[in-house]
Amino acid sequence: MPSIVKPKVAHPSLVRNELGLTIRDYEGSMSTLCAGCGHDSITAAITRALFELSTPPHMLAKLSGIGCSSKTPTYFVGGAHGFNSAHGRMPAIATGASAANRTLTYLGVSGDGDSLSIGLGHLCHAIRRNLNMLYIIENNGVYGLTKGQFSAASDVGSRSKKGESNKMTPIDPVQLALSLGATFVARSFSGDKAQLVPILKAGLAHRGFAIVDVISPCVTFNDHEGSTKSYKSTRGRYNVATESDFVPHASEIVAEIGGVGQTNVTMHDGSVLRFTRLPENYDVTNRQAALDYLKAHQGEVVTGVLFADESVPEMHEMNNTPAVPLGSLPFEKLCPGSAELAKLMEDFR
Amino acid sequence: MRSRVNDFAIKLANVNGTGSASANGLIMQAIFRMGVPVSGKNLFPSNIQGLPTWYEIRVNHNGYTARALDYDLIVAMNAQTYKRDVQEVRSGGYMLYDSSWPLDESLNREDIHFIGIPLAQMCNENFKEPRERILMKNIATAGALIELLGIDAAVVAQLVEEKYGRKKALRESNQKALKLGADYVREHYTCPLEFHLETMHANDDKILIDGNTATALGCVYGGATVAAWYPITPATSVMDGFKEFCEQYRKDPETGANNFAILQAEDELAAIGMVIGASWNGARAFTSTAGPGVSLMNELLGLAYYAEIPAVVVDVQRVGPSTGMPTRTQQGDILECAYASHGDTKHILLIPANPSECFEFAPKCLDLAEQFQTPVFLMSDLDIGMNDWVTPKLTWDDNYRPNRGKVLTSEQLDAAKNFYRYLPEEGTAVPFRTLPGVNAKGAFFTRGSGHNKYGVYTEMPDEYQEVMDRLLLKHKEAAAYVPEPIIQKRDGARVGVITIGGCDPAVREALDILADMGRPMDFMRIRAFPFHQNVLDFLAEHDYCYVVEQNRDGQLCTMLTIETPVSKDKIRPVLIYSGFPLSAKNVIDVITSKVEELDAIYR
Ligand SMILES: Cc1ncc(C[n+]2csc(CCOP(=O)(O)OP(=O)(O)O)c2C)c(N)n1
Ligand code: SF4
Numbered sequence A: 001m002p003s004i005v006k007p008k009v010a011h012p013s014l015v016r017n018e019l020g021l022t023i024r025d026y027e028g029s030m031s032t033l034c035a036g037c038g039h040d041s042i043t044a045a046i047t048r049a050l051f052e053l054s055t056p057p058h059m060l061a062k063l064s065g066i067g068c069s070s071k072t073p074t075y076f077v078g079g080a081h082g083f084n085s086a087h088g089r090m091p092a093i094a095t096g097a098s099a100a101n102r103t104l105t106y107l108g109v110s111g112d113g114d115s116l117s118i119g120l121g122h123l124c125h126a127i128r129r130n131l132n133m134l135y136i137i138e139n140n141g142v143y144g145l146t147k148g149q150f151s152a153a154s155d156v157g158s159r160s161k162k163g164e165s166n167k168m169t170p171i172d173p174v175q176l177a178l179s180l181g182a183t184f185v186a187r188s189f190s191g192d193k194a195q196l197v198p199i200l201k202a203g204l205a206h207r208g209f210a211i212v213d214v215i216s217p218c219v220t221f222n223d224h225e226g227s228t229k230s231y232k233s234t235r236g237r238y239n240v241a242t243e244s245d246f247v248p249h250a251s252e253i254v255a256e257i258g259g260v261g262q263t264n265v266t267m268h269d270g271s272v273l274r275f276t277r278l279p280e281n282y283d284v285t286n287r288q289a290a291l292d293y294l295k296a297h298q299g300e301v302v303t304g305v306l307f308a309d310e311s312v313p314e315m316h317e318m319n320n321t322p323a324v325p326l327g328s329l330p331f332e333k334l335c336p337g338s339a340e341l342a343k344l345m346e347d348f349r
Numbered sequence B: 001m002r003s004r005v006n007d008f009a010i011k012l013a014n015v016n017g018t019g020s021a022s023a024n025g026l027i028m029q030a031i032f033r034m035g036v037p038v039s040g041k042n043l044f045p046s047n048i049q050g051l052p053t054w055y056e057i058r059v060n061h062n063g064y065t066a067r068a069l070d071y072d073l074i075v076a077m078n079a080q081t082y083k084r085d086v087q088e089v090r091s092g093g094y095m096l097y098d099s100s101w102p103l104d105e106s107l108n109r110e111d112i113h114f115i116g117i118p119l120a121q122m123c124n125e126n127f128k129e130p131r132e133r134i135l136m137k138n139i140a141t142a143g144a145l146i147e148l149l150g151i152d153a154a155v156v157a158q159l160v161e162e163k164y165g166r167k168k169a170l171r172e173s174n175q176k177a178l179k180l181g182a183d184y185v186r187e188h189y190t191c192p193l194e195f196h197l198e199t200m201h202a203n204d205d206k207i208l209i210d211g212n213t214a215t216a217l218g219c220v221y222g223g224a225t226v227a228a229w230y231p232i233t234p235a236t237s238v239m240d241g242f243k244e245f246c247e248q249y250r251k252d253p254e255t256g257a258n259n260f261a262i263l264q265a266e267d268e269l270a271a272i273g274m275v276i277g278a279s280w281n282g283a284r285a286f287t288s289t290a291g292p293g294v295s296l297m298n299e300l301l302g303l304a305y306y307a308e309i310p311a312v313v314v315d316v317q318r319v320g321p322s323t324g325m326p327t328r329t330q331q332g333d334i335l336e337c338a339y340a341s342h343g344d345t346k347h348i349l350l351i352p353a354n355p356s357e358c359f360e361f362a363p364k365c366l367d368l369a370e371q372f373q374t375p376v377f378l379m380s381d382l383d384i385g386m387n388d389w390v391t392p393k394l395t396w397d398d399n400y401r402p403n404r405g406k407v408l409t410s411e412q413l414d415a416a417k418n419f420y421r422y423l424p425e426e427g428t429a430v431p432f433r434t435l436p437g438v439n440a441k442g443a444f445f446t447r448g449s450g451h452n453k454y455g456v457y458t459e460m461p462d463e464y465q466e467v468m469d470r471l472l473l474k475h476k477e478a479a480a481y482v483p484e485p486i487i488q489k490r491d492g493a494r495v496g497v498i499t500i501g502g503c504d505p506a507v508r509e510a511l512d513i514l515a516d517m518g519r520p521m522d523f524m525r526i527r528a529f530p531f532h533q534n535v536l537d538f539l540a541e542h543d544y545c546y547v548v549e550q551n552r553d554g555q556l557c558t559m560l561t562i563e564t565p566v567s568k569d570k571i572r573p574v575l576i577y578s579g580f581p582l583s584a585k586n587v588i589d590v591i592t593s594k595v596e597e598l599d600a601i602y603r
């Protein structure tokens, strides 16, 4: 079979998580992306986050659209079902999937083209539904897979590899999500794994829609002088607005939480998003504070968890769906039967 | 002269937004309760207020309920269409008009009778509120018709009681208005007219229901749990119905939870995406839409086809292309649905002809979609979906269990050596699938990009082709499981008449008339694609076949010529596609216009 299968040998010294699994169990097949592509670093961070959270592989659903970024779900958690759908349509597919089975963990991977152009409408509406998922935009400011066209995330003045300059204003997914009422909004950088892993973990634990915009340089089409999403430019303008750590539910360090100068957000499952550094007067549960901060720091790449609110009902709570997957309900609970039908027929006379 | 009892047609011309629907419904339901075969066709505009709207009622003791084109009585309440309406009364027929104002001279016709009733004047004298005056004008008209047509007054009184039982004021105004109309005609005209109603018992086991409601009920009974949609005429009432029935039957008695999820999507691209996501995850899911929605769904329908994911699409067809005429009926999406999406795709279509079949086929669509892991369309249309049809009471077999198709359980996966998504067992083209959340061994990466039979990404020509060839076999395999055609043969018939969907009553009536004219023809109504073997046999058995369908390009004809061995010169299209439901006259006119050809055969 012409697939690139990774050899899966777990060295006995490898650390095991609560399920007794090693990080190898959270890997997928070998990446076929360009060497040095930011997306691969994000894959590594996702792998690490899921391993550390001890997510049972078969209880994870990985979904994506189309693009280099959208290819990556094959590269992590081979034991999870994946759905590489159509360009821009992942939020819709994820909405239906979630509607059918709320017991799984949903993780979506998208690109800036996938999410901010062709699929922008679906993204907005997934935010409105507060769909319970982690939604990652691997943002390289370019269409990678179709070879280097500007995307809606390209900054004004940013130059393409061919030298053209972008004149149109970009769509910033973070500001967009904040203004649409998203309940968890973060930005990070593929090159900052130390920041990214806890953010992803918090996003996975979040009740509702967690969107993480990850700047992810495209080494082939957008890592040159003049690109504002290159490694160099991103590092130069990097602003860590908030520093945070993720403390899983019932973990031993829980006792440490609540120290002086710390702000905590308790996630729905009891785990804690612990902010070790917040800008002065920054309230992470205040949407306007996040928008104001972004405005004050225009031109910088502001990163960290910028907003989190655990109090908003997610889609299933709004719809009052049962705890079990809808597809698993016994037919007897779904079909009213012939006697009810006979009764109902009298209403149509 | 033919019997005028329980055999006539009337047409009510109104301005929409003036509340005529309630009066129309009252008359229709009263006739139904009198046990007389009846049909009502609502010919309405795509507008909320101010445009012409018509309601046609045909009663026929023989049970011919297709649209009539020959009106015994027209109620002309719309000045905009007055001129046209008056021309449609048959010679010797009647026209009922509001005589509060003098009848425009130019509208006079020598060969018809006029029934003038000062409706506006009566209502102005008897009702205070302007809105009430307008509404009660319709009810007073109904009162007049009840008297003129011999509708059982006790039945009407009972209906008013049921409808407005607790709303005293409304009930009294209705009763008053009905009496005003009835009293006036009784005093001024001979009642009933020579064509009128008499009680029968044809409807004892029947109901009055529209196709969309029946479809919705079928989806509930078939166990659909996820429904995603975007509002569009004439499909909206499918979801309205589904929601209502779910509220009624799907509230979990133990947990109080909703054992369903209805998602109003941001557009049809999302609606079908949600259906595919839900089906991929093991729920029975469907969407309802019309042609414009199917156009948007094309890309993802190809994904579902190629990645082999169940999906049910209810297409309540309306007049295209583009926005077309949203409130008029057509069978114009046949080709679009059969081959929806780019590349080589072929879908399963189930084509109901009436609300009973909508109810019966909805669970069948859910079954076939899961059995064959592919999109399935329920091809309804506006006439079936939105008009009330007299139909046998819907029944349900409690032994029915959904066919969830080939889905591996966790135990089966544990026991299996390995799992390959697109590798079917010998003797079938349908492979096993696995559901997320069941067992890591069944984990699979679903994709719309090229894949081989092991489910692995490929760009290899032979591997790609192998999967595509199996998909074609899978579609063929479905032919044995779809509803077979309805065939009715006549002695001496050499010619066949083929039709689909809501054309059924008009075509049957036409064939009875043609047989009386000495030209017996066989009848076949196709109910599904892929075509059942009986369809191929019927084509082979006849010298040639007329194909009656409601679209310009003969879409069913096209499919018959490309999907069966029949030669093109054996297919005679009979295409009636102006947007109104079909009448037997439409069919006979076309067929008899080819008299020489017919004479050659029936010499
Ligand atoms: C309907 C449709 N239109 C166009 C394409 C072509 N296409 C594939 S990927 C892509 C852009 C991907 O950009 P992005 O989402 O930013 O992902 P990246 O490759 O940059 O990670 C386009 C336009 C497609 N697959 N489908
Ligand atoms: S083209 Fe760019 S985005 Fe795509 S794999 Fe290569 S580096 Fe990554």
Ligand SMILES: [Mg+2]
Pocket (backbone or CB within 6 Å): A067, A111, A112, A113, A138, A139, A140, A141, A142, A143, A144, A151
């Ligand atoms: Mg991109």
